[in-house]
Amino acid sequence: xxxxxxxxxxxxxxxxxxxxxxxxxxxxxxxxxxxxxxxxxxxxxxxxxxxxxxxxxxxxxxxxxxxxxxxxxxxxxxxxxxxxxxxxxxxxxxxxxxxxxxxxxxxxxxxx
Amino acid sequence: xxxxxxxxxxxxxxxxxxxxxxxxxxxxxxxxxxxxxxxxxxxxxxxxxxxxxxxxxxxxxxxxxxxxxxxxxxxxxxxxxxxxxxxxxxxxxxxxxxxxxxxxxxxxxxx
Numbered sequence: 678x679x680x681x682x683x684x685x686x687x688x689x690x691x692x693x694x695x696x697x698x699x700x701x702x703x704x705x706x707x708x709x710x711x712x713x714x715x716x717x718x719x720x721x722x723x724x725x726x727x728x729x730x731x732x733x734x735x736x737x738x739x740x741x742x743x744x745x746x747x748x749x750x751x752x753x754x755x756x757x758x759x760x761x762x763x764x765x766x767x768x769x770x771x772x773x774x775x776x777x778x779x780x781x782x783x784x785x786x787x788x789x
Numbered sequence: 790x791x792x793x794x795x796x797x798x799x800x801x802x803x804x805x806x807x808x809x810x811x812x813x814x815x816x817x818x819x820x821x822x823x824x825x826x827x828x829x830x831x832x833x834x835x836x837x838x839x840x841x842x843x844x845x846x847x848x849x850x851x852x853x854x855x856x857x858x859x860x861x862x863x864x865x866x867x868x869x870x871x872x873x874x875x876x877x878x879x880x881x882x883x884x885x886x887x888x889x890x891x892x893x894x895x896x897x898x899x900x
Contacts, residue, residue: 710887710888717798717892719879719890719891720879720890721890722887722888722889725887727886733886767832767833769833774886777838778888780832780834781832782831782832
């Protein structure tokens with residue numbers, strides 16, 4: 678099993694550009710999550726999904742969108758990139774509930 | 790909603806020193822608590838978790854944590870740290886459908 682995979686690993690965006698961060702898990706987990714990690718701030722939940730077709734906002738959803746058309750995939754979309762979205766983004770999944778979560782390797786995004 | 794606070798943002802220890810990292814959660818009732826570790830350049834991994842039962846929880850790599858209900862605490866301990874324990878450590882608590890993380894403690898172990 679590959680676990681949770683994320684692409685790309687690194688990306689530099691210009692202000693106003695858009696992009697999609699990809700996340701895939703092969704563990705047949707129902708729950709998937711997107712977090713952003715900023716120095717000294719821990720991880721903040723952006724969006725989460727409890728199953729295909731169901732998504733909900735976390736603590737910091739503004740500027741982001743998600744979709745969950747399959748169990749495996751949970752892409753995160755940035756529509757109009759802003760410098761405040763410079764961060765490291767982690768995707769995670771769990772089988773049931775927010776219990777033991779398995780994390781992907783992260784995407785380091787810089788918006789200039 | 791539950792929240793967690795971690796007392797120290799940076800800790801520096803020499804090899805073989807004992808470690809205790811503080812974590813407090815915000816209110817009582819049934820709590821599910823976790824410690825995750827992030828080694829340099831890597832993703833988060835679960836160290837240990839507490840759901841119920843024995844309040845002293847053993848995790849991987851010699852780590853343990855003690856759940857003290859009266860103090861709303863879940864401190865992480867290790868009797869003797871190694872250089873390879875250099876990492877950032879996060880305490881987390883379940884709040885509804887979500888996992889809420891503390892700000893993290895960066896541990897540097899000097900060899």
